Amino acid sequence: MELNINGERHEVEAPADMPLLWVLRDMLGIKGPKFGCGVGACGACTVLIDGIPTRSCVTAAADVEGEVITIEGLPEGERLHKVQEAWIRHAVPQCGYCQSGQILAAVALLAETPHPTDADIDAAMTNLCRCGTYPRLRAAIHDAAGMEG
Ligand code: FES
Numbered sequence: 001m002e003l004n005i006n007g008e009r010h011e012v013e014a015p016a017d018m019p020l021l022w023v024l025r026d027m028l029g030i031k032g033p034k035f036g037c038g039v040g041a042c043g044a045c046t047v048l049i050d051g052i053p054t055r056s057c058v059t060a061a062a063d064v065e066g067e068v069i070t071i072e073g074l075p076e077g078e079r080l081h082k083v084q085e086a087w088i089r090h091a092v093p094q095c096g097y098c099q100s101g102q103i104l105a106a107v108a109l110l111a112e113t114p115h116p117t118d119a120d121i122d123a124a125m126t127n128l129c130r131c132g133t134y135p136r137l138r139a140a141i142h143d144a145a146g147m148e149g
């Protein structure tokens with residue numbers, strides 16, 4: 001199969017039903033997306049496919065046609081993405097395990113809703129965080145949106 005990931009084309013030989021997460025982490029060494037639950041529930045494995053947050057543990061790599069963006073592909077040139085900069089300003093992560101997925105989900109939310117309310121954030125951000133970083137995560141999203149909350 002051919003995959004377009006972070007602006008590069010990759011040719012991969014893998015079983016047709018292999019989840020994208022396995023291809024990314026174990027075959028291509030792209031370790032930003034994390035394995036949490038493996039059943040589409042937690043969001044640790046979130047990547048963007050054509051801008052849509054997608055749980056790569058339950059997405060067959062062979063079915064992927066669009067551009068895959070992982071946390072590794074988010075910085076714009078030398079600069080971090082504005083959501084990453086806001087994350088740093090608010091010291092959002094605790095253990096960090098869920099955070100690459102959280103950041104990508106936030107990027108997608110802001111692309112769709114540039115100035116989300118707390119309710120918008122809670123509705124869109126379905127990724128779980130066992131460390132309970134939700135208040136800092138919300139503040140960082142408001143900051144990135146240019147409306148400190
Ligand atoms: S590891 Fe994919 S949703 Fe939990």
Ligand code: FES
Nearest residue numbers: 095096129130131
């Ligand atoms: S920062 Fe630890 S699980 Fe979210």
